[in-house]
Amino acid sequence: MIETRNLVVRNGEFTVQDANLRIAGGKYGVLMGKTGSGKTTLLEAICGLKRVVSGSIIVGEREVATLKPGARGIGLVPQDGALFPMLTVKEHLEFALRVRGWSAADQQRRVDELSALLQIESLLKRKPHQLSGGERQRVALGRALSFRPATLCLDEPLSALDDDTRHEMVELLKRVQRETGVTALHVTHNRSEAETLADVKLHIVAGEVMQVEKFPAPHIPLAR
Amino acid sequence: MTSELIPNTEPQAAASKWREPPSDLPFFAGLGILAAFYVLLIMAMLAADVSFAAAEWRKALASLLTEEIKYAIWLSLISCSITTVLSLWVATPVGYLMSRTNFPGKALVDAILDIPIFLPPLVIGLSLLILFRQTPLRYLDDRFPIALHIPAVIIAQFSVASAFAVRTLRTTFDEISPRREQVALTLGCSRSQAFWLVVLPESWRGLLTAATLAWARSLGEFGPILVFAGSTRTKTEVLPVSVHLELSIGNIEGAVGISLLMVVVALIVLVVVRLLAGSERVARS
Numbered sequence: 001m002i003e004t005r006n007l008v009v010r011n012g013e014f015t016v017q018d019a020n021l022r023i024a025g026g027k028y029g030v031l032m033g034k035t036g037s038g039k040t041t042l043l044e045a046i047c048g049l050k051r052v053v054s055g056s057i058i059v060g061e062r063e064v065a066t067l068k069p070g071a072r073g074i075g076l077v078p079q080d081g082a083l084f085p086m087l088t089v090k091e092h093l094e095f096a097l098r099v100r101g102w103s104a105a106d107q108q109r110r111v112d113e114l115s116a117l118l119q120i121e122s123l124l125k126r127k128p129h130q131l132s133g134g135e136r137q138r139v140a141l142g143r144a145l146s147f148r149p150a151t152l153c154l155d156e157p158l159s160a161l162d163d164d165t166r167h168e169m170v171e172l173l174k175r176v177q178r179e180t181g182v183t184a185l186h187v188t189h190n191r192s193e194a195e196t197l198a199d200v201k202l203h204i205v206a207g208e209v210m211q212v213e214k215f216p217a218p219h220i221p222l223a224r
Numbered sequence: 225m226t227s228e229l230i231p232n233t234e235p236q237a238a239a240s241k242w243r244e245p246p247s248d249l250p251f252f253a254g255l256g257i258l259a260a261f262y263v264l265l266i267m268a269m270l271a272a273d274v275s276f277a278a279a280e281w282r283k284a285l286a287s288l289l290t291e292e293i294k295y296a297i298w299l300s301l302i303s304c305s306i307t308t309v310l311s312l313w314v315a316t317p318v319g320y321l322m323s324r325t326n327f328p329g330k331a332l333v334d335a336i337l338d339i340p341i342f343l344p345p346l347v348i349g350l351s352l353l354i355l356f357r358q359t360p361l362r363y364l365d366d367r368f369p370i371a372l373h374i375p376a377v378i379i380a381q382f383s384v385a386s387a388f389a390v391r392t393l394r395t396t397f398d399e400i401s402p403r404r405e406q407v408a409l410t411l412g413c414s415r416s417q418a419f420w421l422v423v424l425p426e427s428w429r430g431l432l433t434a435a436t437l438a439w440a441r442s443l444g445e446f447g448p449i450l451v452f453a454g455s456t457r458t459k460t461e462v463l464p465v466s467v468h469l470e471l472s473i474g475n476i477e478g479a480v481g482i483s484l485l486m487v488v489v490a491l492i493v494l495v496v497v498r499l500l501a502g503s504e505r506v507a508r509s
Contacts, residue, residue, distance in 0.1 A: 044406075047406075047410055048409070048410070049406045049409065049410075068409070068414075069406070069409040069410045070409055070410060070411065070412035070413060070414075072410070074410060075410065075411075076406070076407055076410040078403050078406075078407060080403075082401065082403040082404045082406075082407050083404075084404055084408075084422055084425075084426070085426055086425040086426060086428075095408075095411055095421075096411035096412050099411060099412040099413050099417060099421075100412045143407075143411070144410075144411075146411075147411065147412065
């Protein structure tokens with residue numbers, strides 16, 4: 001579950017005011033808004049990359065507004081992938097696991113799982129500059145999912161892709177979210193992306209969030 | 225708006241609407257002439273050195289083979305390398321702090337960091353000399369000789385070279401998007417881990433440039449060394465001091481020989497760095 005209550009976040013002159021949103025566990029939430037509407041600011045606040053002025057952020061069952069980003073259990077997929085240029089695809093998938101002290105065997109098992117899930121087995125030895133746009137986003141998704149977070153934040157992850165690749169990635173996102181049972185918050189300004197993916201649609205206008213459609217929150221057993 | 229200012233009915237306006245813009249030739253010719261002038265000046269300086277030394281090559285070579293100059297070569301190479309390591313060690317955290325953090329008085333600190341670049345070199349040497357004659361540094365200097373000894377050579381080089389390394393690394397860190405660091409934080413890194421695992425590997429080219437710049441600056445450093453470390457032969461004599469000493473006794477051939485040696489070393493460093501940086505760029509593209 002991702003929930004914000006009366007969340008206030010400041011970004012320079014701009015303020016996200018009293019943002020209230022709720023995405024039930026295992027659901028796919030899409031947050032839409034124009035450039036400069038505050039959607040990335042809100043996403044960064046949820047991930048712990050922007051300091052919160054007031055209000056609360058609940059991820060899973062925990063209040064995380066004061067926790068460090070790494071303690072929140074949120075995987076982040078940024079707009080351009082933001083892959084690490086010096087690391088191979090395999091090292092991207094292992095990165096969080098190494099930092100979190102997983103054993104080599106567990107790391108290997110997780111890399112195998114993820115590369116099969118995202119169909120990137122043949123890319124494991126490549127570096128980011130040897131990947132296409134769609135491949136990069138697959139790796140970014142794999143890196144974000146690697147440490148098994150219950151929540152995934154995606155910041156316009158498909159905006160730099162051509163139409164065919166975008167369509168492919170939308171299908172992949174849907175499948176991955178269904179298979180992992182992760183709760184997703186996906187920021188975009190693309191309407192068709194939102195239509196295809198969203199269980200919950202949210203709009204943000206000038207820093208104010210409106211929950212457009214609410215879905216009942218059925219219990220979905222997490223496939224993990 | 226244009227149509228309001230220039231009504232379409234005027235024949236002149238209609239004609240000028242389709243007029244071809246003037247030729248770009250004079251613009252590029254001007255740029256080319258100015259650029260050529262400067263490039264030729266650099267090449268002519270080097271060519272003059274070479275032709276002078278070639279005419280007097282026996283004397284020039286003989287000066288390079290004296291014990292004093294051999295000592296100066298070694299002291300230059302070693303002191304520059306130590307200075308480079310020290311400069312990077314200081315400039316990396318300073319550059320990172322200046323690039324990634326905001327704090328009260330940042331503009332002031334930023335200006336202070338540039339002082340060694342703008343201050344006349346002799347003044348830096350004099351300031352260091354005076355500083356080490358005052359407590360508590362005087363106490364240190366009395367026990368472990370610094371001023372007018374080899375440590376002074378390194379401190380003098382470090383004072384200037386670090387400023388250049390800081391500038392270079394700050395630009396490097398500015399150009400690295402903080403986004404990747406933020407992703408690392410969400411993956412479980414502390415700020416320190418994100419720095420060591422993500423930022424530093426990515427900034428290797430900036431580190432290399434900063435190191436080269438620091439090394440080359442140190443090799444050419446003269447003013448602060450002359451004042452703070454002195455110019456004692458086979459003691460605090462580095463290559464620029466040698467040039468000065470040779471000139472002061474009228475041995476121009478010797479001075480040119482030593483200068484050419486520094487030119488060659490500097491060119492080798494420049495070429496090696498360009499090749500390293502270039503091959504990585506080609507690999508990436």
